[in-house]
Amino acid sequence: MTAAKQKKQESIVVRGARTHNLKNITVSLPMNKLTVITGVSGSGKSSLAFDTLYAEGQRRYVESLSAYARQFLERMDRPDVDEIIGIAPAIAIRQKNSTKNPRSTVATQTEIYDYLRLLFSRAGTTICHKCGREVKKDSPESSADEILAELSEGTRFFILFPIQEEVSRDLVRAARKGKPAKTKSLSTQAFLISLMQQGYSRLYRGGEMIELQKPEDYPHDDFDNTFVLVDRLAVSPEIRQRLVDSLETSFREGHSAIIETTDKRQLKFSDGFVCKYDGTRYEEPEPQLFSFNSPFGACSTCQGFGNTIGTDYDLVIPNPLISLKDGAIDPFTRPTNAWAQKELLKYAASANIDTKIPYADLPDYQQNCIIYGDEGWRGLKGFFEFLETKKYKLHVRVFLAKYRGYTRCPDCDGQRLRQAARDVKIGMHSLPEIVDMSIADAHNFFNALGLDVERAAIADKLLLEIRRRLKFLVDVGLDYLTLGRLAATLSGGEAQRIQLATNLGSLLVGTIYVLDEPSIGLHPRDNTRLIGILENLRDIGNTLLVVEHDEETMRAADNIVDIGIHAGELGGELVFEGKFDELLKSERSLTARYLRGDSVIKIPKTRARVNESIEILGAREHNLKNVTVKIPLGMLVCITGVSGSGKSTLVHDVLYAGIKKKRGEWNAHVGLFKEIAGAEQIDDVILVDQSPIGRTPRSNPVTYVKAYDAIREAYAATNASKSKSY
Incomplete structure (x- = not known):
């Protein structure tokens, strides 16, 4: 094989x-x-990475x-x-959120939720929401072991099975159809026979034990709380096999077994999930029971969304x-409802x-009384x-609409799953409780x-996958x-x-990953962890093409x-290709000039004086802890901090x-x-975020900034336009 062919196999050309x-x-x-x-910006980086390499890799794969x-x-x-030689299937990871599905969550996107569903269905413990005890199916063997462990040696007991409820109901129904009160029904006699x-x-x-020599020996016409005797035993090590056989009979005939001791102690066992x-x-x-996308698992009230339309008390207060x-x-506060305000203050005085203190500072039980009522x-x-x-x-409907919104589902309390799914626990936590944890807390919990x-x-491999994916999310700074x-x-x-974390968790190899400035919005603390993720993706056998300006990423x-x-017409050329150390020596590269320090962004020696400002007092939303901050007006103000600190x-x-x-x-x-x-000093406030600025294919930068209006007017003012009545 020639050296040229060997190079082609090792590079994308x-x-x-x-x-x-x-x-x-x-470029190679x-x-x-x-x-x-x-x-x-605008030099052609994305044109090469996304519109050329990713487009061709995806096109060939689809073909x-x-x-x-x-x-x-x-x-x-x-x-x-x-x-293009040596191209492989490509995956693009862009700086945008295109998810519109109201059911999609971090757990479902990363496939962690799929593993959690399997984990809870295979290794979960169902806890009765009425008595708080474990619910499980019994077998003859496990029941025998529990009986021998619970009862002391020598204790005498009966093994009974209940007459099934549906059989008892049918017999009672038949007995009451036109029969004299003293005549035992034929159906009851047939059952006894x-x-x-x-x-x-x-x-x-x-x-009381009832001996049956003939049907007439049974003095009742129903079978409520009536059991059939299977065996009578006394506890000793030698009876285990006989006990198992008798329990098998009870489970076969009555789907359960009742152990009644001579001192009236009772143990119950069932082969059903009861x-x-x-x-x-x-x-x-x-697994389907834990899916809020399935009618089998979703809360029937909110259909798995976790909220319903009703009175939104965040709008009321x-x-x-x-x-x-x-x-x-x-x-x-409306004049027409002044009577309600008087009633509220009267109740508050009596309770x-x-x-006079902020509503938020009232104890929870008092807030609940105000919202849900009291004596x-x-x-x-x-x-x-x-x-x-x-x-x-009409005016009442208009009034109610002002306070209507999506509120937490009253049945599932926003947990999205039906009661049967919420009763299953692992480590004393239900699936919704784990999903409500932060990624950092969930990572610690499963470790x-x-x-x-x-x-x-059973859970070994499932836990391995869950821990791996949680670690990847922690590593990319989303804990x-x-x-x-x-x-x-x-x-x-x-x-x-x-x-990025999802793709790392999938362990794909031989793939081209094309990323669009992944370091944007990251604190330097998190940038190092991001680079580690990129290196892991590379080390398992993938090619990474990263459009980036960050110096730390370039050095790695x-x-x-x-x-x-x-940019634009003056761009689109290959200025440099090689190692980072060689880039620093390039005289042609504008990037190299800034990295070397030849070109710098000048910092003003003097700053403008602050004359006016606005002040935010007592901000408490999400994780903000009663923050008070002053923001100068007419200045460029930077708000920084680690990811998740509360900047946004x-x-x-x-x-x-x-x-x-x-x-x-x-x-909203x-x-x-x-x-x-x-705030009265502000004429207007405009939010500039990462949302697309245009939603129509006719829109372009000139129309968006309204410059096209002036262009049209200029053309309309020409003599040629006027002569044609344009």
Whole structure:
């Protein structure tokens, strides 16, 4: 084999790439290595990485599938390139969150939820929600062991099985159809004869043994609390086999066994999934039982969403930092509802509820009384139920609509699963409780989880996969998220890192991963862990192409490709290809000039003086702990901190939403805060996030910034346009 052919096998060779502004470039990218593609914004990095390499890798993979499979997959156009050699199936991980499914969560996206469903169905313990005891199916062998362990040697006992409830009901029903009260029904006689023919000659009822020589010996016309005697034994080591045989008979005939000792002690066993203490019947755990996407497992009230449409008490009490006396209950501030405010204050005085402190500072039980009612007070719930009876009036319907929203499901308490699924525990936690944990807490929980030998053998591989995936999420800096966090609420960077952790967990090899600036939004503390994840993906046999500007990531790369020199028409050229140390020596690369320090971003020697500012007082939303912060106006202000520290909560949920609400331009949820002082100095507040700015194919940057209006007016003012009446 020639050296040239050997090189082709070790590299992805791109020849004559002309996608978008790329100027017929040719580049060789080493396989199974980490390559960073850098350059100024608009130079053509994404055109090479996504629109050329990813597009061709995906296109070839899809073309290799059957015609039937291809119809379900996205078809990509062939990129404008002469030749690509050595391309493999490609996966793109972009800086955006495209998830719209309201059921999708962090746990489902990372496949952790699938493993949790299997774990709970195979190794979970069902706990009776009435008596708190374990529910399990008994076998003759396990029942015999428990009997011999529970009863002391020499104890005499009866082995009984109950006459099945449905048989007893049928006989009673037949006995009451036109029969004289003193005449035993023929169906009851037939049943007794059947028992006698099977060899059962004794019945046990109410502590009394009834000998059956003939049907007439049974003095009753029903079989309530009546049992059939199978055997009589005294506890000793020699009786185990006979005990097992008798229990097998009881399970076969009555699906359960009752052990009654001579001192009236009773033990119950069942071959069904039934609580032996209170008789509650449960579903046997199956993976489908733990799926909120399945009617079998989802809460029937909220259909697995965790919330229902009803009175939203966050809208009723929009600012809990206000006292009851000052109008914390928003609907009671309306003049037409002044009577309700008087009733509330009267009730508060009788119940010793302080009306001068913030509502949020009231004890939980007092808040519950205010909302759900108490003796002499129907509560906010009762107030809205009263209004529901008047909603045939238009103004009442309009009023109710202002306080209607998605609220936590009253049946499952937002846990999305039916009661049977919530009764199954592992380590004393149900599946919804684990999903409500942060990733860091869940990681610690499963690392410390201890199971008995039998369950450990079943759960060993499942726990391994769960721990691996949780570790990957911790490593990419997402340990602050909960497993139940809705995927649609994630930022673009969080969604990208979740996709990265998911792909690492899948252990794919021989794949090209194309990533779009994964370090955006990361604190330097988390950046090192991200690089470790990228290196792990590379080390198991994958090729990574990372579009990136971060110096730390470039230093960790095996290969650097610099596209430039400038943006747009002045870009699209291959400026540099090689190692990072060699890049630093490049005189042509603009990136190298900044890395060497030849070009720098100048820091002003003097700063503008702060004349005006706004102040956020007492911000308490999510993890913010009563934060008070002053923000100068007319300045560039940077809010920083580690991932999950509360930056977005402060800016988006408190500052932006709070000012919009004050201006009457916001109807959604507003983060908790006491006050935004100085907000009257703000003319407008605009949120610039990672959402796409245009949603129509006709939109472009010129139309978006309204410049096209001036262009149209200029053309319309020409003589040629006027002559044609344009």
